[in-house]
Amino acid sequence: MYEFPSEIDFLSLFECDPTLLDVTKDFPFYYNQATYRFSNGKEDFIVNLSPSYGEVKIQVIRSDSNRLLSLLDLKSVKKFEIIADKKDHSSVLIINKNEDIEQVVEIQFKPQFKQIFKEQLIR
Template sequence: MTIFPEENDFLSLFECEPMLLDSNSKDLPFYYNQATYRFSNGEEDFIVTLSPSYGEVKVQATQRSSNRLISLLELKRVVKFEITADKKDRSSVLLTVVNEDSQQMIEIEFKPYFQQIFKEHFTG
């Protein structure tokens, strides 16, 4: 089972309400839905789409002034999504992807500015 924060944690982190794929079913838990968050840090605009039950995470960052794509990260096997900072002036997450013989760690900072660090460690 994948480990993702609760819906309220994402509201605090991204400071916005998500667009839910299945917004008609009020009984569908957040974990089984798909949520898309759109927010900005003033310099960059972000679109983050989460499907916790599938372990899918998509993070798109564009430069606000030019609307130029800076980064697109589309992950299909995230086993752990950790919020490492959730403050007014600083927010960041750590994503963990486990493969057969390696573990990938992706650190993403949203505030004060966008930064992405990708590390892979062999486990086999």
């Protein structure tokens, strides 16, 4: 099973309501696909989450030129962790483990976008 924060945690982090793929009221958030659209004033973000599949897609677009800055499309995220959720600073860790390798992506949304990717052996 994949580890993702709750729907409430994502509402707080992204400061917006998601667009859900299945709008059935009885359909749990964990088994749905949620799309969040928000901005930090400099960059616009589109975050697609499918927790039950471990899928995370994050697009970052420069607000003033509409130019794509980053596209992260992951299909097997083991853990999505919120490390900062404040009015002026927000960031997450996305962790994936495959056999002997652990991949960690740190993404900062506020005050401005920053992405750090690390890979290490975990024998």
